[in-house]
Amino acid sequence: MQARRILPLLLVTALILSLAPLSAALAQETVTIRIRCKSTPPTEDWRCNNFAEVEEEVEAALGIDLNLVLIQDNAAWGDYKQEFQLSAEAGQAVDIILSGHEDIGAWSAAGFIIPLDDLIPNYPEFEDVVPSLWESMKGPDGKIYGIPQDAEARPMYFSKLLLSDLGWSDEEIEALPERIASGEFTMADLFDVAEQAVEEGVVEEGYGFWHRPVNGGDFLYFYYGMGGEVLDENGALVFDQDAALKVFQMLEEARNRGIMNGSHLGIEWPDWHTTVAPGERVLFAAGGTWFWGDWAVNYVADRGGEEYLWENIGFALIPAMETGRPITLTHPLAYMVSSSSQHPDVAMALIAAITTPEANNRHAIGSAHLGILNAQLESPDYQASEFLAKAHPMLDFTTFLPNHPSWGAWSEAYWTGIEAVESGELTAEAALAVVVDRLQNEVPGITIR
């Protein structure tokens, strides 16, 4: 009686026990990977969205169950970086962070991100990355800390509309990029044209030449263009007073001639783009290639989008200054793996899976960024983009920011000087003194020369 009652129970128990290994095999490990991207919507959204496209592929390849958390918005770079720094400090950072390559300097020194040299050889996808980009992915210790996500160039945009108001013929306008590239049309010439435009009332005073309204990488090409260097042969930061003074004098002169008046300083990015993109108010504007994609979709869409831009806006290298050679700056963004990540191998597998011509083309073509893979540059889709075809050769003239841990302090000090001169608060000489003082106070071990 008793045995009969216990028997079914035993059978059921046995069944459950025998199924246990099977169910364990069926229930795959769930791995959560959090990825943080900054994007100007909608053109740059593939920075994070590409990961969703390859989720199943990576799940199948690794035999795991992925829980992808994509966090993407258009936060200001300063806030965005601060968010990562504070979360990394607390050991709770996302697994993959997309940021500018120059952050590798400070973040690798702080231990917020991990070196990837040992992991990279496991993924053949990375072999095709344009070799020069790897240089900008290295930390001060020589190790690689990032995987290139995109690249760009920073051109000088000019308004064809306003140049023709100034009496330039279509041929002259179309020839301008070539004249700048050959070094014939220099920054001094650009300021002459801008001054003429202000004097003749083609643009309002202060709207002859605009650059970005807040600090950023752009300003370094002025300094490079004046013959300045940021790193010495030992990799230590230097500040060339001579080059910086020339930059400040150039900007001071631009202010004195009415080309700039500080009206572009501190305004909101959307207002900046709204003012510049239609080509009706600002003659020359220094920007990035990605502005093209942003403008076409977000600022002149109602006037005909990219077609309107081709008609009314041109772009060229930054004209030559002291060195006699035109210039631009490339600021590759990189996916970095945080030291808070529990699964760096899975993170790398995901990054590898989107480091393909198809995935990167989705991002590059829509957002007017330059490609990062050799195969991509040769792909028909990439070559079919007129803008990228014209922008890509700018890389021959490109420069980079340094990956130095104290780069932030250097850049802030230099920007302080630029802002002071352009708002008319200080003369170029006084601004230089302020910057030198600040650098000596804030950057230990810097060489001022």
Add this chain to the structure above:
Amino acid sequence: MANQRSVVQDAGLAGEQGTAVLARSRRRTLRAQLTAYGFLAPAGILVILFFFIPMLLILFLSITNLSTTNFTTDIVRMLRSDLDIDLVSFRFVTDQPAYIVGFDNFERMFRDEFAPKILFNTLFYVFCTLAFFNVGLALVISLLTTHIDRRAGFFFRALWILPRITSPAVYVLMWRRIIAAAPFGILNQFNELAGRSEVNYYQDHPWVFVILVNGFIGASFGMIIFTSAIESIPKDLLNASLVDGSSVFQRIRYVILPLLRWPLLFVVTYQTLSLLTSFEYILLLTGGGPGLYQTEVWSLTAYNRALNTYFANAQWGYGSAFAVVLVIIGVVMAIVYMRAFRFNELVAEPKIEVL
């Protein structure tokens, strides 16, 4: 003396019974004290958690050079890096990168050629916001709204609370839209309608708007305190002044304002200290600009140095040194205010049943 002795003698005479009475009263005192501390505990714990411990932390951080580049959370390692003592010469030796840098940060801070400007900005900002809005306007609003129809008064006061209950980011966003350059800014659109030339408010008048933005929020605090104080003035006093034939202004000058002395002092004290450390609206509105620290205040500098750099190098140690200065100023001012305004009298039991 004589009294004390006689108590002791009485106790001695009463013997065991007296000892029991003493023990009971001691227990009662103890219990009363415990109850008092019990009531103080929630506030005390908060002050310890959110003032004393952070203060000790920034005091410690301010003597280190902790930044992104030498980041660590290991306090023991930070201390050890500098405090190895050579037992033979009995001197500190360092063979690891030092975290403890003594007063270097403070030296750097005082060498910074903008420190005096930023300090002056801070005083200017605190004084103007306090005088014109947090006390001045608050007093005007509460006097006006208590002298009109009660419901209308309530309505206007509710309006003035709006800036305070609006999210700071949204509130400042609205202001930025108001003062933005032409053709985006609302003020400039009015300028255009009126045929006036456009004004770059951000570049030309940053202080006006920094103080307006903060003042519109700050006014409501004083307004609430003053209004409740005015409304709790016994009607007899006001009626008596009416009977004596006083005008509205005389009544305000000779009856209401003298009775507002304590609320006024409280608002001045409290708001000075809170303005001294507030920077979020300035950060959002001007970021300390335009140009060379035109509207940068001390607490914003502390924030910028410690946390906010565009190219990713936060100097926690240096920023903390700025914060320490604020703690010192704050504590000193609190003591000065409490002494100068005789806060002991404020919290003393009232001698008569007024207020």
